[in-house]
Amino acid sequence: MAVNDLSFEVPGGQILGFLGPNGAGKTTTLRMLTGMTSPTSGTATICGFDLLTQPLEVKRKIGFVPDSGAVFESLTGLEHLEMVAALYEIPQELARPRIEQFISFFDLSMDTLANKMLGAYSKGMRRKVVITAALLHNPPVVFFDEPLEGLDANASVGFKALIQSLAREGKAIIYSSHILDVVERVCDRVIIIDKGRSLVDGKPDELVAEHNSGTLERLFTQMTGGQELERRAETFAKTFLP
Amino acid sequence: MRVTPPPTIYKVPSPEATLRRLFLTVFLRGQSARGLTKETAPKSLAAKLGWILFVYAALGLSALLMIGQPTLLLSIMLHSITFLALGMFVASSAGEALFNKEESEILMHRPVTSQMLLRAKSTVLVQISLYMAFAVNLVGLGIGITASDGGLLFPFVHLVSTVESALFCIGIVVLMYQLCLRWIGRERLEGVMTTMQVVVIVCITVGSQVLPRVMGMNRGVGQIDAGAWWLKLLPPTWFAALDDAVAGTRSSNSWMLACAGMVATGFILWLGFGKMASVYESGVQILGESNRTRPKQQNQIRLLRALSESALLRPFLRSSVAKASFQLVSAYMFRDRDTKLRLYPGIAPMMVMPVTMLAMNHGFGSSRASHAIESGMGGFFVAFSAAYLCIVPLSALNLIKFSQQYRAAEVFIAAPIVGPAPLLQGARVAVMFFLCVPMLIMLLAFVVIMEGPSSVWLILPGVIAMPAYALIPGIIGNATPLSNPMEEAKSMNNMPIMMLSTFGAMGIGGVATTASSMGFLAIFLIIETISSVALCCFLYSITKKATWRVYD
Numbered sequence: 001m002a003v004n005d006l007s008f009e010v011p012g013g014q015i016l017g018f019l020g021p022n023g024a025g026k027t028t029t030l031r032m033l034t035g036m037t038s039p040t041s042g043t044a045t046i047c048g049f050d051l052l053t054q055p056l057e058v059k060r061k062i063g064f065v066p067d068s069g070a071v072f073e074s075l076t077g078l079e080h081l082e083m084v085a086a087l088y089e090i091p092q093e094l095a096r097p098r099i100e101q102f103i104s105f106f107d108l109s110m111d112t113l114a115n116k117m118l119g120a121y122s123k124g125m126r127r128k129v130v131i132t133a134a135l136l137h138n139p140p141v142v143f144f145d146e147p148l149e150g151l152d153a154n155a156s157v158g159f160k161a162l163i164q165s166l167a168r169e170g171k172a173i174i175y176s177s178h179i180l181d182v183v184e185r186v187c188d189r190v191i192i193i194d195k196g197r198s199l200v201d202g203k204p205d206e207l208v209a210e211h212n213s214g215t216l217e218r219l220f221t222q223m224t225g226g227q228e229l230e231r232r233a234e235t236f237a238k239t240f241l242p
Numbered sequence: 243m244r245v246t247p248p249p250t251i252y253k254v255p256s257p258e259a260t261l262r263r264l265f266l267t268v269f270l271r272g273q274s275a276r277g278l279t280k281e282t283a284p285k286s287l288a289a290k291l292g293w294i295l296f297v298y299a300a301l302g303l304s305a306l307l308m309i310g311q312p313t314l315l316l317s318i319m320l321h322s323i324t325f326l327a328l329g330m331f332v333a334s335s336a337g338e339a340l341f342n343k344e345e346s347e348i349l350m351h352r353p354v355t356s357q358m359l360l361r362a363k364s365t366v367l368v369q370i371s372l373y374m375a376f377a378v379n380l381v382g383l384g385i386g387i388t389a390s391d392g393g394l395l396f397p398f399v400h401l402v403s404t405v406e407s408a409l410f411c412i413g414i415v416v417l418m419y420q421l422c423l424r425w426i427g428r429e430r431l432e433g434v435m436t437t438m439q440v441v442v443i444v445c446i447t448v449g450s451q452v453l454p455r456v457m458g459m460n461r462g463v464g465q466i467d468a469g470a471w472w473l474k475l476l477p478p479t480w481f482a483a484l485d486d487a488v489a490g491t492r493s494s495n496s497w498m499l500a501c502a503g504m505v506a507t508g509f510i511l512w513l514g515f516g517k518m519a520s521v522y523e524s525g526v527q528i529l530g531e532s533n534r535t536r537p538k539q540q541n542q543i544r545l546l547r548a549l550s551e552s553a554l555l556r557p558f559l560r561s562s563v564a565k566a567s568f569q570l571v572s573a574y575m576f577r578d579r580d581t582k583l584r585l586y587p588g589i590a591p592m593m594v595m596p597v598t599m600l601a602m603n604h605g606f607g608s609s610r611a612s613h614a615i616e617s618g619m620g621g622f623f624v625a626f627s628a629a630y631l632c633i634v635p636l637s638a639l640n641l642i643k644f645s646q647q648y649r650a651a652e653v654f655i656a657a658p659i660v661g662p663a664p665l666l667q668g669a670r671v672a673v674m675f676f677l678c679v680p681m682l683i684m685l686l687a688f689v690v691i692m693e694g695p696s697s698v699w700l701i702l703p704g705v706i707a708m709p710a711y712a713l714i715p716g717i718i719g720n721a722t723p724l725s726n727p728m729e730e731a732k733s734m735n736n737m738p739i740m741m742l743s744t745f746g747a748m749g750i751g752g753v754a755t756t757a758s759s760m761g762f763l764a765i766f767l768i769i770e771t772i773s774s775v776a777l778c779c780f781l782y783s784i785t786k787k788a789t790w791r792v793y794d
Contacts, residue, residue, distance in 0.1 A: 064351040072268055074267070083263075085255075089256075
């Protein structure tokens, strides 16, 4: 079982850092919360709608940036975004200005977006399109799974500022990432899970102080059995390298 | 006085229409952009569709053979061709269209239901299938008016029966997937579905080769017994019966068959798109879940490793790269869904055609057979059959160079390997060992049974020529295994090479038969062996010198 007995609540305006080692159940949790996988038991309520009985209502209220960054490669960026807008029943006349706002924010060119197929985009450009597609319908709840992958330093800075602004506007943000220093700086609250169960849940600074770990990274390794890694790395280098 | 302008009313887009437009676009352009002119705006979809329809319309020209024939006969032929064309199309594209992993990542968290996805995809499949069906039947619609018992009603009723036939075809394939999902379970789903899909396509391919001969079409189309009991079991007959019932003989028998066709189509559509539509959701969700390696696959990996180290294959797999390539290509041949779907249906006709020729030589459904026996063509058929199998490695290597995971092939360029030669060597050995050798053994058994042991020698010219044929892909473009995107497979143009290869096989068969009849077969085999070795050395040296081409 990837996720077991996991329960949490995220109020509007909060950025929740969702952490865990590989295979801990982060992506499975996000997939269940976004209606991509059915849970075998349990339920979730998003914006007052039950995920199991009102999946369409839930999906209208959420935005999701999956870690795969999958797009239809044979569509142009603009075609892809207009398609996504149409799925949320946003008229083209309203969708286009919103797309232009994101283009301007992410420093993309309309010419590229309209004429190049997504298959020709760099990883970073593609990620920007995926983020735009997740936020285009202005959802009150947004899930990010490794959103910074592929983004350059400037775009990453811009993105971090963006999610903080979105939270200030009242959106609930669930942010899953392995980049712990970013999580520490951006998130108001952190949940660390392992083997599908919640290990700690609280404000990053409070958790760090409570466990006397100094940094979130130390806390993470403490909680998930990663303390041995540094010693193992040293032993490995000694035995592996001639 | 200020007048408040009326609120702007925007047209709210329909998600279902958006999905249909999306799937049509993606279907025609392909899932990946590589292989398309991706730097510029996409080309017209209508032009692409037009070209496909032109090819299908050309296929329908065979209806010209049926001028003046009875309606039922003409219609059976038209529906058979439609069934073949659509069956192949739907069976090969439905898997990719219905269950695409990336697509579930993009769409399943949006406000769309799995039923909406299934409906939109099915509509696109039906839409394209109908275009194709109309293209195939375009000439037939006019020919139907000239039917000996037909009339002006034929085009109208034939359009209806063609729609029915197309819906039946798609319904059967979708239902097949739904049943697999329900009965097989999540763990084995993908493997079983792929096997079934391969079997369906191979059956359609084999059927298209064998059925016309069983029906006796080569005796002349007018000689087909449209009243044969077994013909009534085949779906094309049910739809043809509707044409006959309305525009032909109007017999009660035709009406009964037509009704059976309608009931069967309705039932299949109800099952596939209504009753079992919910099963589709679990299928789409499975795609996002990680697969566990089953014990059977681990055994396969161990077996492949042992094979590459065995005394039998070691001489051909000297370098570690060739060994790794052999294991990789073999694993893809047995496990990868897309590779299997392209490879086995692609080479099936190459096995079926020689067997059919040999069978015809013994009077199976052909009056030409007696003529062949009398004129001593039996030897030629054996030699040609074996030489024709030479095309198998050529064709298989051309198919194995495509993969959905083509980007992973960049690891070949990153590795310290000068060029694709050792990778091609591994792929060649895999194809020869797992495809050509079993096919040759089957042919050998068939020749011994049908022609007697004395004809076995005539297989040798084909066997000797096979290694040279297997080297050809290495000199005609990037044949590195699994390194080209699937979209390029659709646009590849291997026809001239395949035609030349077929002529070469005919040449080898002809010369070998002549040498055999003149008592010089042994001398011919020696000369052919020397020539083949020289040619192999020449082709291998070219392949070996090749360096990496710049990847897209």
